[in-house]
Amino acid sequence: MNTLSAIIAACTLGTVVSLALAALVAYHVRASWISTLVSYAVGAMLGAAFLDLLPHLFEESKNPGRTASFILLGLLVFFILEKLLLWRHHHHHEEEEVRDDRTGAHGSHPHIHVLEHDGGRTAWMIVFGDSFHNFTDGVIIAGAFLADMRIGVVTATAIIAHEIPQEIGDFVVLLHSGFSRGKALFWNAVSGLAAVAGGVVAYFALSVVSDWIPEILAFAAASMIYVAVADLIPGLHKRTGARDSLVQVIFIALGIGSIWIIHAVLFPDAP
Secondary structure (H helix, E strand, O other), X not given: OOHHHHHHHHHHHHHHHHHHHHHHHHHOOOHHHHHHHHHHHHHHHHHHHXXXXXXXXXXXXXXXXXXXXXXXXXXXXXHHHHHXXXXXXXXXXXXXXXXXXXXXXXXXXXXHHHHOOOOOHHHHHHHHXXXXXXXXXXXXXXXXXXXXXXXXXXXXXXXXXXXXXXXXXXXXXXXXXXXXXXXXXXHHHHHHOHHHHHHHHHHHHHHHHHOOHHHHHHHHHHHHHHHHHHHHHHHHOOOOOHHHHHHHHHHHHHHHHHHHHHHHHHOOOOO
C-alpha cells in the first residue's frame, strides 16, 4: 500500500469507526436520556478543547499571543455565525406564523418538533466546528504517514481513539438540537469526511497546509468551547433540582474523564 492510500484508509477508518460507535450509542438511547447525555457532551467537548487541543496548540506554537488571538477570533466568529442562524430561524418562524394565520392551521406545523429545540442552530455549530477539527486530524495523520508508516499507524490509532467519545457527544447534541437520527448520522458523516479531505490536501501540499494547523486548531477549540459554554450549559441550568444537578456534574465529569483516559493514559506520547 502506498502512502496516499494508507492516509485515505486511515482517515476513512477513523470516520467509520467513530461514527459507527456514536450511532450505536445514539440509536439505543431513549429520548428521555438525551438531555442527561448532553452533560456528557459538554464534558467531552470541554475535555477535548482543554486537555487535547489547547495544550497541543501552546506547546507547538512559536507565538502564543497569536494563537490566543485566533482562539478569541474563533469565539467571535462562532458568535456571529450563531447570530446569523438565529436571524434565519426567527425569520423562518415569522413566515410560518403568518402562513398559519392565513390558513388557520395553528399548532400543527410539521417543523414544530425542531422549533421546540433551537431551530438546529447548535447542531450546525457542531457540524462546522467538527469539520475544522476533523480536517486538522487528517492533516496530522498525513504528516505522520509521510514521516514514517509506523508513526502514521500509531498516530491514526490515537486520533481515532480520542475522537470516539467526542463523536458520541456530538451525535447526542445533534439529536438534542432537533435533528432526526438519520439527519444526525448524515451530517456527522459529512463532517467526518473532512478528515479524508485534510489528509489528501496535506499529502499534496503539506508544507502549505501545516503552516495553518495552529489557526485551524484554534478555530476547532473555539467552536467546542463556544458550543459547550454558550449553547449547552445554559440549557442544563434550566434543571435546578438537586438530583438533576448531581447527574449533570457526574456526566460532565465522565465526558472529561473519557477524553483524559484515552488521550493521557492509553496514548501518552501521541499528538
